[in-house]
Amino acid sequence: MSDCLFCNIASGAIASGKVFEDDDVFAFKDIHPKAPTHVLVIPKIHIATLADCDNPAMLGMLMDRVRMIADDVLHLAAGYRVVINVREGGGQEVFHLHIHILGGKKLPF
Ligand code: 5GP
Ligand code: ZN
DSSP states (O other), rough: OOOOHHHHHHTTTOOOOEEEEEEEEEEEOSHHHSSSSEEEEEESSSSGGGGGGGOOHHHHHHHHHHHIIIISSSSTTOOEHHHOTTGGGOOOOOSSEEEEEEESSSOOO
């Protein structure tokens, strides 16, 4: 979607702090980090919210990439938190599905 911020980040049309990319996903640093490490993982295809995705293979692929990026790219061996905000009530501000990876310190509940 040409008017979607995260589609434009995934395509490279808008610059971001890329940390990982493959055929399926793009991962980049959050512009307002809430932890020492705060990375967003997005599918390259436009899916507005988690609630709009009924494809188990897609959701499994995304979680597998999150696990791999946290371990192999971000080296968060001590642990990390995974967050998906869903729709306005869940605090979602950008309507392109994204998974937050937060780490780099002991996170309070
Ligand atoms: P949400 O609240 O939708 O789950 O999270 C959206 C996240 O995207 C926020 O943490 C926000 O800081 C981040 N964000 C918003 N605009 C940009 C941007 O232009 N570049 C980057 N790298 N992150 C952004
Ligand atoms: Zn999009």
